[in-house]
Amino acid sequence: MLSGLTKFILGFFLAIAVLVGGGAAIALYFMNRTGIPPAKPVYSNDSPSVKAQAPKGTELGGAKPSLTPRTSSKSSPTPTESPKATPSSPKPLPSGAYRGRVNWAEGLSLRSQPNQEAEKIGGVAFNQKIIILSESEDKAWQKIRLEGSEQEGWVKAGNTEKVDEQQPEKPEQ
Numbered sequence: 001m002l003s004g005l006t007k008f009i010l011g012f013f014l015a016i017a018v019l020v021g022g023g024a025a026i027a028l029y030f031m032n033r034t035g036i037p038p039a040k041p042v043y044s045n046d047s048p049s050v051k052a053q054a055p056k057g058t059e060l061g062g063a064k065p066s067l068t069p070r071t072s073s074k075s076s077p078t079p080t081e082s083p084k085a086t087p088s089s090p091k092p093l094p095s096g097a098y099r100g101r102v103n104w105a106e107g108l109s110l111r112s113q114p115n116q117e118a119e120k121i122g123g124v125a126f127n128q129k130i131i132i133l134s135e136s137e138d139k140a141w142q143k144i145r146l147e148g149s150e151q152e153g154w155v156k157a158g159n160t161e162k163v164d165e166q167q168p169e170k171p172e173q
Contacts, residue, residue: 097132100132101130102124104160105126110144110151111153124144129147129148130147131147
């Protein structure tokens with residue numbers, strides 16, 4: 001009779017130990033699986049440098065970025081640099097306007113009117129060149145035009161900075 005009671009008690013403790021050990025193993029497994037962050041998604045409006053850093057398999061549509069230079073119909077032994085748009089003569093600015101750039105790291109929302117509830121008509125990226133046309137009466141908003149575009153709108157003041165148009169001359173050495 002004593003051996004039967006001993007077997008029961010040992011069996012009971014063994015079952016409890018197996019359940020606790022199994023539960024701990026399952027908990028560790030799921031904690032490790034959820035502790036690994038997923039790959040950063042890449043969206044179609046990301047800059048090319050972000051797409052180049054993206055892990056494989058996260059490109060939209062499975063397309064991989066092409067690193068080979070595009071050539072014209074004429075075959076040339078060396079790749080040629082694409083022509084860059086060089087302003088021959090910058091357009092004269094309206095009176096009171098000046099060139100600037102966005103210094104808010106997240107970029108800015110371009111709005112149709114100078115208030116927070118106005119319709120968003122676009123966005124302006126960080127460091128994008130702009131032309132500041134005017135300010136609202138309360139100086140809380142600035143009317144801007146995107147450089148190289150005719151798109152105009154209002155952004156919150158204080159998120160842009162004036163760009164010096166004159167380049168300092170380099171001293172000769």
